[in-house]
Amino acid sequence: MIQLDNVSKRYRRKQVLDPFSLTIQEGSSIGIIGPNGAGKSTFLKLIASLEKPSKGALSYEGQPYKQVVKRVRSAIGYVPQDIALYEELTVGQQIAFWKKLEKTKVDDDFLKRMVETLRLDEVMDQPVGQLSGGWKRKVNLCVGLLKNPSICLLDEPTAGVDLAAKEDIIAWLKELHQQGKTLLYISHDWYELRKLSDEYLLFAEKRPVFQGTETALIRQKEELLQSFDEQKDLRRILQHL
Amino acid sequence: MLTYLSLHLNKWRKRPFVILLLAFPLLCTFLLYPFFENTAGETAVPIAVVDEDQSDDSRTVTDRVEDSGRVRLVSQATRAEAETDVQKGAVEAAFIIEKGFQASIRQGEVNEVITWIRNENSALDVFAKEAFGAELMRLALNAKAAVIVEQETETSFEEVFQYSDQFWEPEPLFQVSVTERSPQQPEREEPQLQSWQVTVLQLFFLYAWLLAIFFLYEVTKDENSGRLARIKLIQKTTASYFFAHFVIFAFIGLISYILPLNGLFFLSETPQDLMAAWNIHGIIVAALTFIVTWCLFMAFGKKRWAVYILMLIAVSSFIFTITQTGFTDLWPHQWLLINQ
Numbered sequence: 001m002i003q004l005d006n007v008s009k010r011y012r013r014k015q016v017l018d019p020f021s022l023t024i025q026e027g028s029s030i031g032i033i034g035p036n037g038a039g040k041s042t043f044l045k046l047i048a049s050l051e052k053p054s055k056g057a058l059s060y061e062g063q064p065y066k067q068v069v070k071r072v073r074s075a076i077g078y079v080p081q082d083i084a085l086y087e088e089l090t091v092g093q094q095i096a097f098w099k100k101l102e103k104t105k106v107d108d109d110f111l112k113r114m115v116e117t118l119r120l121d122e123v124m125d126q127p128v129g130q131l132s133g134g135w136k137r138k139v140n141l142c143v144g145l146l147k148n149p150s151i152c153l154l155d156e157p158t159a160g161v162d163l164a165a166k167e168d169i170i171a172w173l174k175e176l177h178q179q180g181k182t183l184l185y186i187s188h189d190w191y192e193l194r195k196l197s198d199e200y201l202l203f204a205e206k207r208p209v210f211q212g213t214e215t216a217l218i219r220q221k222e223e224l225l226q227s228f229d230e231q232k233d234l235r236r237i238l239q240h241l
Numbered sequence: 242m243l244t245y246l247s248l249h250l251n252k253w254r255k256r257p258f259v260i261l262l263l264a265f266p267l268l269c270t271f272l273l274y275p276f277f278e279n280t281a282g283e284t285a286v287p288i289a290v291v292d293e294d295q296s297d298d299s300r301t302v303t304d305r306v307e308d309s310g311r312v313r314l315v316s317q318a319t320r321a322e323a324e325t326d327v328q329k330g331a332v333e334a335a336f337i338i339e340k341g342f343q344a345s346i347r348q349g350e351v352n353e354v355i356t357w358i359r360n361e362n363s364a365l366d367v368f369a370k371e372a373f374g375a376e377l378m379r380l381a382l383n384a385k386a387a388v389i390v391e392q393e394t395e396t397s398f399e400e401v402f403q404y405s406d407q408f409w410e411p412e413p414l415f416q417v418s419v420t421e422r423s424p425q426q427p428e429r430e431e432p433q434l435q436s437w438q439v440t441v442l443q444l445f446f447l448y449a450w451l452l453a454i455f456f457l458y459e460v461t462k463d464e465n466s467g468r469l470a471r472i473k474l475i476q477k478t479t480a481s482y483f484f485a486h487f488v489i490f491a492f493i494g495l496i497s498y499i500l501p502l503n504g505l506f507f508l509s510e511t512p513q514d515l516m517a518a519w520n521i522h523g524i525i526v527a528a529l530t531f532i533v534t535w536c537l538f539m540a541f542g543k544k545r546w547a548v549y550i551l552m553l554i555a556v557s558s559f560i561f562t563i564t565q566t567g568f569t570d571l572w573p574h575q576w577l578l579i580n581q
Contacts, residue, residue: 097244
């Protein structure tokens with residue numbers, strides 16, 4: 001369980017996240033939605049321990065992040081929005097490189113299953129730089145989840161990919177969720193969100209304003225739209241419900 | 242660390258020009274060495290000569306001085322033109338071969354046969370003065386001997402003059418050998434590099450430094466693309482990443498300096514003592530420079546603009562040292578010099 005207690009984030013003069021508290025239960029699959037600039041990516045980075053909160057504190061299994069940062073990093077797999085790969089290396093070299101960097105032992109069976117599900121064996125010898133956007137996303141996902149993490153943080157894992165690649169990614173994430181892993185992923189795609197999420201976290205005006213199931217979100221839709229009347233992007237997101 | 246090294250080797254294997262960049266100064270050394278030597282000849286001290294006597298002896302003196310190699314003679318028609326050139330700094334000094342030069346020399350007279358004109362900034366013309374003086378003495382001594390022998394025997398002046406002159410070839414029969422010695426080791430001669438070699442070595446150092454700084458782009462790219470964040474999560478810390486990248490950064494700098502340095506020493510047949518001294522000193526200075534550069538890069542927050550600033554510092558170091566202007570002792574290019 002991850003707990004965020006009165007956490008906020010500020011970059012010099014820019015407030016990115018206003019103070020908020022929430023809890024992420026083990027094994028949950030949370031779809032993170034909200035307009036651009038609402039603080040979704042920063043929220044994931046805080047959980048991944050890639051950013052420190054300006055105020056407030058995070059805890060993992062009841063212990064402050066500061067004390068268990070290595071354990072947190074062992075448990076977390078993070079897939080950034082950017083393709084954080086070495087374009088010159090082939091897919092095979094890429095996986096081998098990141099596997100070699102991994103301090104904990106990589107589960108080869110898990111890796112093999114992930115490569116098969118994402119159909120990466122078809123492009124193993126091709127340099128990442130020469131692959132299409134969809135393939136790059138799949139390699140990015142594979143490298144991010146290489147160590148078989150118990151908590152998977154995914155920042156728009158299917159952005160800009162074709163339907164076939166998207167289905168491969170969704171299938172794999174579904175399998176991970178069925179294995180009991182915690183999933184937190186940012187997406188703007190309701191098709192994907194509905195297939196994967198058992199609850200939603202809605203961000204608006206630099207903080208999470210809703211956490212709950214789709215049914216609860218539909219119930220609070222009008223109330224939310226009235227509260228954040230000026231947020232046209234929010235209206236656009238919620239109109240799909 | 243080897244993982245990062247193999248990563249970069251893998252990347253460079255696909256871009257052979259990177260390997261070429263490392264070997265570029267060495268290749269240039271082998272290709273351009275003859276040019277370096279010729280250029281060094283052109284950097285000989287410029288001296289104006291006015292031959293008012295226009296005799297065989299005056300021509301012999303100027304030819305021999307020019308052949309000595311340290312000076313480059315510029316002929317002038319009149320004394321006034323030569324004086325103007327000296328005042329303007331176009332030449333380091335001027336030598337006027339006075340009318341009646343040959344007649345005086347043939348009598349063994351050396352006083353007031355050549356006038357030496359210089360200004361307060363002249364410094365390197367002493368070589369020329371010594372060369373003119375030596376040739377003057379050679380002719381005067383030969384002539385003096387010829388006059389005496391001619392008076393006492395029936396041998397002709399020319400015969401004795403030629404006979405006497407052979408004792409100056411290939412080098413004077415007696416000469417004082419002046420060599421520089423180290424105050425610490427007075428029994429040993431202190432070898433030195435030629436000034437053009439030192440300039441070329443400073444260029445090598447600039448190249449190596451810039452190439453190493455250029456490698457820092459890789460670190461900024463890792464930071465900007467999110468790869469560093471991924472490494473932080475996978476390795477739990479970025480310490481080993483930065484350590485490995487510092488080692489590769491310093492290795493690139495050192496290898497691209499040491500290779501052409503020794504290439505130049507090999508071609509110019511530099512004594513081993515001197516080679517060892519410049520290698521050891523160069524490695525120490527380079528290592529120190531790269532540590533400072535790395536610390537500055539980290540202090541600047543590993544930003545792309547920091548790479549440009551560091552490149553500017555490297556170029557400034559070279560320019561300010563070469564021109565001897567501005568905080569000279571602060572620049573690594575100055576630290577590089579050994580007793581020059």
